[in-house]
Amino acid sequence: MDGAFDIPDSTDWLNTPLNLLSTLENALHCQICKEFYDTPMTTSCCHTFCSKCIRTSLSTDGKCPACRTADQASKLRNNWALQEVVLAFLAARPAALGVARKERDALEEAKRGTKSGKRKRAVLDSDDVAQMEVEGRSTRRKSQRIAASHGSQPEAIDEVDDSDAGSTFEPEHEEPIDDGLVECPLGCGKRMKIEAVEPHLDRCEDERKQASRSQSRTPLSNGLHRLPNTNNSSTTKPQDRISEFNYSLLNETKLRKKLEEASIPAWGPKQLLIKRHTEWVNLWNANCDSSRPRSKRELLQELDTWERTQGGRAPGVNGLASSVMRKDFDGVGWANKNRGDFAKLIDQAKRKHGSPGTEGEGTGKNVDEAGQDGTTVKSLEGAGDIPPPSGQSARAGEENVEATDLFAPRRDESMTPSGEQHHDPHNNHTRRPSLPIDVTPAVAGSPPRKVPMFRLPEVPVRDVDADGHGGH
Amino acid sequence: MAAKRLIKELDAYHSDPSPAVAILQPADDGDLLHLTAVLLGPQETAYEGGTFTLTLAVPPNYPAAPPDIRFRTPCCHPNVNFKTGEICLDLLKGSWTPAYGLISTLEAVQQLLSAGGNPDSPYNLDVARLMREGDLVGAEALVRFYTRLYAWGR
Numbered sequence: 001m002d003g004a005f006d007i008p009d010s011t012d013w014l015n016t017p018l019n020l021l022s023t024l025e026n027a028l029h030c031q032i033c034k035e036f037y038d039t040p041m042t043t044s045c046c047h048t049f050c051s052k053c054i055r056t057s058l059s060t061d062g063k064c065p066a067c068r069t070a071d072q073a074s075k076l077r078n079n080w081a082l083q084e085v086v087l088a089f090l091a092a093r094p095a096a097l098g099v100a101r102k103e104r105d106a107l108e109e110a111k112r113g114t115k116s117g118k119r120k121r122a123v124l125d126s127d128d129v130a131q132m133e134v135e136g137r138s139t140r141r142k143s144q145r146i147a148a149s150h151g152s153q154p155e156a157i158d159e160v161d162d163s164d165a166g167s168t169f170e171p172e173h174e175e176p177i178d179d180g181l182v183e184c185p186l187g188c189g190k191r192m193k194i195e196a197v198e199p200h201l202d203r204c205e206d207e208r209k210q211a212s213r214s215q216s217r218t219p220l221s222n223g224l225h226r227l228p229n230t231n232n233s234s235t236t237k238p239q240d241r242i243s244e245f246n247y248s249l250l251n252e253t254k255l256r257k258k259l260e261e262a263s264i265p266a267w268g269p270k271q272l273l274i275k276r277h278t279e280w281v282n283l284w285n286a287n288c289d290s291s292r293p294r295s296k297r298e299l300l301q302e303l304d305t306w307e308r309t310q311g312g313r314a315p316g317v318n319g320l321a322s323s324v325m326r327k328d329f330d331g332v333g334w335a336n337k338n339r340g341d342f343a344k345l346i347d348q349a350k351r352k353h354g355s356p357g358t359e360g361e362g363t364g365k366n367v368d369e370a371g372q373d374g375t376t377v378k379s380l381e382g383a384g385d386i387p388p389p390s391g392q393s394a395r396a397g398e399e400n401v402e403a404t405d406l407f408a409p410r411r412d413e414s415m416t417p418s419g420e421q422h423h424d425p426h427n428n429h430t431r432r433p434s435l436p437i438d439v440t441p442a443v444a445g446s447p448p449r450k451v452p453m454f455r456l457p458e459v460p461v462r463d464v465d466a467d468g469h470g471g472h
Numbered sequence: 473m474a475a476k477r478l479i480k481e482l483d484a485y486h487s488d489p490s491p492a493v494a495i496l497q498p499a500d501d502g503d504l505l506h507l508t509a510v511l512l513g514p515q516e517t518a519y520e521g522g523t524f525t526l527t528l529a530v531p532p533n534y535p536a537a538p539p540d541i542r543f544r545t546p547c548c549h550p551n552v553n554f555k556t557g558e559i560c561l562d563l564l565k566g567s568w569t570p571a572y573g574l575i576s577t578l579e580a581v582q583q584l585l586s587a588g589g590n591p592d593s594p595y596n597l598d599v600a601r602l603m604r605e606g607d608l609v610g611a612e613a614l615v616r617f618y619t620r621l622y623a624w625g626r
Binding site: 009010011014031032033034035053056057060063065066068309310314 | 474476477483488533535536567571
């Protein structure tokens, strides 16, 4: 599933004779991650999502993503039927797609060929289809029929043991996975998903206590092997769901301690601790829902991935990933983070403002006049950089250094949200008719130096981008 | 997760394009989380014929959080900030759900253009005022003017 380059997509079917399967495939996709359901869970409003997806979503805003009804993670229920459908579809998909593509190619070829050839080919195709099906069955699912005919109990037990040991799932030799059903190893005769065995066993065991022991163990010798495992797991309870804390009631030290107890990283500010723990709870619980639970080590690895992409070690973000977002943009944090830069800018501005004294008037005048005689003066100046500063410096009749000096304070003003912006609208109004073409390229234009020349709309956009994401 | 889903969405868009969105692609090859889109002005509105460039900044925890979408081409609309390009749309704020995608969100933005928006929570005071005071002809003319000025001829 991690093959990022060959992504199975519902549009694979679109140009084939089986194009209606595209709808089917879409229906088997989780609306959140847009992939095949992985451990589908049904909400109390009867919508279905992957376990991890819906848990993440509920911990973010507590609402069902489909209908916005409030819901809780504890009310989620497994949708085993759907899981089975997805697994079956996934197993059948490659072969079916192969057939569909072959058919499409054949049809296209037939279109080019003669009519008689077409008919012949069509016959051939149906043969191919049959053959393909046979191949598909024999290579991938020969054993499935055995499993389906209830003949694979020992193998089923093997599989359960595997998952108990926390090993990853190996589809090549595990037929019961294809089938998805396992008979209860305690011999109550019920068939269920492998992952349902575990919870079922507890119940079944209780019932069994009343019944005779020998009877319950009859099904298989492997059953003996199985039982200690169940007992073991029920005593250590690795499969128990954990719950989020009421974070507001915990202070940072206590929370840190809790995280240490859970043996997950406990560094960073409280906000990050909360986020990490929420993520951990979601990961853990989704794993509990899963038909093939992974080991804690794998979960910790996944948490580490989260840390690197969205958590405290996310690139370009100090602390919380969400500070990228505008919605909960944290102005104080931003100010702190960029304090050095701001201080430098303010310092610069003050220096510039302080020394020449009359500068303030000068810039104001320049703005107005640059619009009028900017074009004529530009040729005079010839210093080659950007028109407005050149106009200004020419007006001042000084050398280039002076020009940049004049220019710098205005940049500073544009950086800080202040009343000074009013200058620019005037500037824009005078320029707008003459520069309609220049304005659109401004989108593609780059350095902040150019900003004052262009329309104001671009300025804040440019600033946010350049500061927030390390430049383009 | 975000990147994986974005790839999916881009893939789906390329094999099944939306009539509202002319272009949707990463702004540069190295960074999938920043995208550029070109939205077509809805037919039979004052925005008709305009092509609006937008930037999309996708948070790393997408789709748990909405993308930040802004107009790059100045757009005259009561709920769009003419200067910064910010869009006031509930979908992009509180009522975002992970079930939306980039394309459906962009389509919603187009809807916002064609629906005329809500002048009672304006970003653009000028056009919102015209609309509130019932000068729809004036508002439309203003929109048409700015659309032609900035969003035409691409």
